[in-house]
Amino acid sequence: MIVPALILTFIITIFxxxxxxxxxxxxxxxxxLVSGQYxxxxxxxxxxxxxxxxxxxxxxxxxxxxxxxxxSGSSRRMFNFANSLVGHWPxxxxxxxxxxxxxxxxxxxxxxxxxxxLGRIEIESMNEHGxxxxxxxxxxxxxxxxxxxxxxxxxxxxxxxxxxxxxxxxFAGGFLPGLLLGLTLMIIVYIIAKRTPGFPIEKKANLKERxxxxxxxxxxxxxxxIILGGIFTGLYTPTEASVIAVLYVxxxxxxxxxxxxxxxxxxxxxxxALDTGMILIIIACANAFGWLLAVERIPNIMIDFITQLxxxxxxxxxxxxxxxxxxxxxxxxxxxxxxxxxxxxPIVMQLGYNPVYFGVLAVLNVMIGVVTPPMGMSLFITSxxxxxxxxxxxxxxxPFYVSLIGALLLCIFFPDIILFLPNLLFK
Amino acid sequence: MNSKRLxxxxxNINKAIIIFFLVATIAVLALQVFSRLFFSRAFAWAEEVARxxxxxxxxxxxxxxxxxxxxxxxxxxxxxxxxxxKNVYYLVTESICFTFFIIITLVSFKxxxxxxxxxxxxxxxxxxxxxxxxxxxxxxxxxxxxxKIFHFFKEKGI
Numbered sequence: 105m106i107v108p109a110l111i112l113t114f115i116i117t118i119f120x121x122x123x124x125x126x127x128x129x130x131x132x133x134x135x136x137l138v139s140g141q142y143x144x145x146x147x148x149x150x151x152x153x154x155x156x157x158x159x160x161x162x163x164x165x166x167x168x169x170x171x172x173x174x175x176s177g178s179s180r181r182m183f184n185f186a187n188s189l190v191g192h193w194p195x196x197x198x199x200x201x202x203x204x205x206x207x208x209x210x211x212x213x214x215x216x217x218x219x220x221x222l223g224r225i226e227i228e229s230m231n232e233h234g235x236x237x238x239x240x241x242x243x244x245x246x247x248x249x250x251x252x253x254x255x256x257x258x259x260x261x262x263x264x265x266x267x268x269x270x271x272x273x274x275f276a277g278g279f280l281p282g283l284l285l286g287l288t289l290m291i292i293v294y295i296i297a298k299r300t301p302g303f304p305i306e307k308k309a310n311l312k313e314r315x316x317x318x319x320x321x322x323x324x325x326x327x328x329x330i331i332l333g334g335i336f337t338g339l340y341t342p343t344e345a346s347v348i349a350v351l352y353v354x355x356x357x358x359x360x361x362x363x364x365x366x367x368x369x370x371x372x373x374x375x376x377a378l379d380t381g382m383i384l385i386i387i388a389c390a391n392a393f394g395w396l397l398a399v400e401r402i403p404n405i406m407i408d409f410i411t412q413l414x415x416x417x418x419x420x421x422x423x424x425x426x427x428x429x430x431x432x433x434x435x436x437x438x439x440x441x442x443x444x445x446x447x448x449x450p451i452v453m454q455l456g457y458n459p460v461y462f463g464v465l466a467v468l469n470v471m472i473g474v475v476t477p478p479m480g481m482s483l484f485i486t487s488x489x490x491x492x493x494x495x496x497x498x499x500x501x502x503p504f505y506v507s508l509i510g511a512l513l514l515c516i517f518f519p520d521i522i523l524f525l526p527n528l529l530f531k
Numbered sequence: 532m533n534s535k536r537l538x539x540x541x542x543n544i545n546k547a548i549i550i551f552f553l554v555a556t557i558a559v560l561a562l563q564v565f566s567r568l569f570f571s572r573a574f575a576w577a578e579e580v581a582r583x584x585x586x587x588x589x590x591x592x593x594x595x596x597x598x599x600x601x602x603x604x605x606x607x608x609x610x611x612x613x614x615x616x617k618n619v620y621y622l623v624t625e626s627i628c629f630t631f632f633i634i635i636t637l638v639s640f641k642x643x644x645x646x647x648x649x650x651x652x653x654x655x656x657x658x659x660x661x662x663x664x665x666x667x668x669x670x671x672x673x674x675x676x677x678x679k680i681f682h683f684f685k686e687k688g689i
Contacts, residue, residue, distance in 0.1 A: 121609055121624040123602035130631045148635065148642040152586070152665060158578055161560070161585045164553065344564040347557055370550055377549040381592025382602055436603045479605055 107400050110135035110393070124439045125382075129389035135396055142399075147392050154391025155384055158343055159265050163258050164380040165346030166213035169327075169353050171372050173211065174221025176357040176364050178324035182207050183225050185321035192308035197233060198243050198293035200306075201226045205247035206286040209254035210328035211349070213261070215474045218251035219244060219482040220489075227489050234304050238500035239296070241490040245475045245497065246289055246504035248482040252471050254282030256331055256342065259467045262387065262438050266394070266445040269459045271342050272335055276526040277464040281515050288507035296503065323356050336529055383438055390442035403450040410451060417455035424448055425469055425516060432473020436481070440470045464522045465515060472508050475501065537678065538598060541671055545591040552588040556581050579653040583661040590668035598675050618687065625680050632673040639665040 113131035118124065129151070136147055173179050186203040193199045208222050223244045230240035252259050255275030264271035297303040309317070330352055334345045357364050364372075397403070410420055431440050445466070452462045474482040477498045487494045515521050563577035596602060612620055642662065649658040 117627060119605055119607050121604055121606045121621065122627050123597075123604045125602060126628050126631050127604075129635070130627055133631060133634060144634075144638045145642045145645065148639045148665060151635070152662060155586045155589060156582055156661075158582055161556065161581055164585070164588075165557070168553075339568070340564055344560060347560040348564060350557060351561055373550045373553050374546055377553055377588050377592035378596045378599075378601065379592070381589050381594070382596050384589035385593040385602070434605055434607075436605075439603070478607065 106135045106139040106396065107402065109138040110396055124436055125385040125389045128393045132392040132396055150392035150395045151388045154388040157265050159261055159271055162261055162343040162346040163383060164376050165350050166256055166258055167379050168372060168376040169350045170212035170217035170221065171376060172353045172357060176361045179208060179222045180225050181321040181324055185317040188309040188314045188317035191306035194305065195293035195297035196304050196306045197230045197235060199290055201243050202247045202286050202289045205250050206254065209251045209282055210332060212251050213256040213258040215248040215251045215471060215482045216485060218248040219485040223248060223486055224489050237490050238492055238496060241486045241492050241497050242500040242504055243293060245482045245486040246501060246508065249471050249475055249508060250282050250285050253278045253285060253468060255279060259438055259441055259471060263441050263445055263463045263467060266442055267449050267459055267463065269463055273460045273526040273530060274463050275335060276529050277460045277522045279525050280521050281464060281468060284514060284521060285511045288511045289504060292503045292507045323360065327352060386439050387442050390439060393443055394446040398446050403447050407451055407454050420455055421457065425465060428466055428469035429472060432470040433476045434479050437470035437473050441466060458523060460526055461519050461522050468512050468515065542595055545595050548591045549588050552584045556584045576653045579651060586661060587664045590664050594668045594671045597672050621683060625676060629673060629676040632669050632676055636666050636669040636673055639669060
């Protein structure tokens, strides 16, 4: 009775105005009440322990750092640096847009920070240079997917917490897939530019201009070294790295940029906590939901079912990827990770897949969801900045969907793209 | 009930908690990591303090975000409803939220009472102190939710 009550209530509530967190919490509550098997106090215990994690503290830190960078001009400097390198390629600012997102991804952990902060700079600059607004919006949204794939990454922190997988290894695993995403997007930009008559192009920067842009962007670029260098050498944990990075970007603004006032910091801290609260309440409620699925042995039942089907592991893996991709279109990515990680991980491990490999794939799947309608955060943000309706924007994104899915398939069929770095760094 | 004043009251208290706790979390962890890197000394309590501050500030943030209708939802139904049906729909969904909040609040009091005598691992303070975050902010969310329902009736003149 427990599982039907849980699933049924969840399906009824999730597609209504009831927030995702409450759909999860309320269906768990109904399941507890229907069964009478577990005391309700266990529910409180699951809610609390879902939030009680040291690794999760990195979430507000990464959000705060990206916000400070966006508002103190660091992101603009990175954009200029990227432009001095690739702006003259056919596709112009389209390439700049992708490269800036790749660089920014080395400091930020979410696609929203990329689309909302850096994205605004990218779109404004592309509008000034006469690019088709739909193209600008589309490439900005598409490249924002790279943010949570290249470390640091908030969804990977969440997956790592839920699955007990090393966040550091996941971070290492996301590195090459993130670069691959950037590469496939640039190829599409190149093809579009070649096939569109009169596509704008930028002047090539000379060595001196590049040096100036590099010097200007250098303090911001050091953030990448501080975060990734510290984490991968084992000098400090991802949470500690996130705190040091916050202090560093704060120090940069206080000492050099002087773009933020004390009241701005108050606002940034406040907004960061609201964003964190929205994520954490989903994690807390999903933790109760996932616990019920686990004690009712749903993963084991599914493993038995799949073993009986007698199909190859790759087919199952592809099917799981398709399900994640499909759900990502409707449900917030982090919620999917929190609900499904405890269910899916035992299955893929039974099939012989590496948890780091699966984690990066799962994150990639649900993050492609942030740019697909009807429910895609980055798509909404870019639509708001460009004033282009979501449906029109997603039509302009069609070629980029092809490249995102293409990169995903490459990662599925060539696991070394994900596993090469973790294996190299952590023997 | 003067809802505007009540909202502002919650928001200001929560805002103070958030900013103070977030700064404190950063300070504690910075202290921890720098003392470890430069003086090879680690504080056993730092991690625990940071975790509990984090829970408080997250729930405070969640409560304000709920007030501002920022919680993520997947609403594919309401745009297809008539005006009348929309009203009923709103009441039903908001009641679900309220039911969830109020039950969690009530049970969490019981939970805290049953945790009597338990101490945290590093600080050796009662576990009730971190646990209190749950009722403090869920009671706020219950009131906010109830207020939304009251407000709805007032607007419709019922």
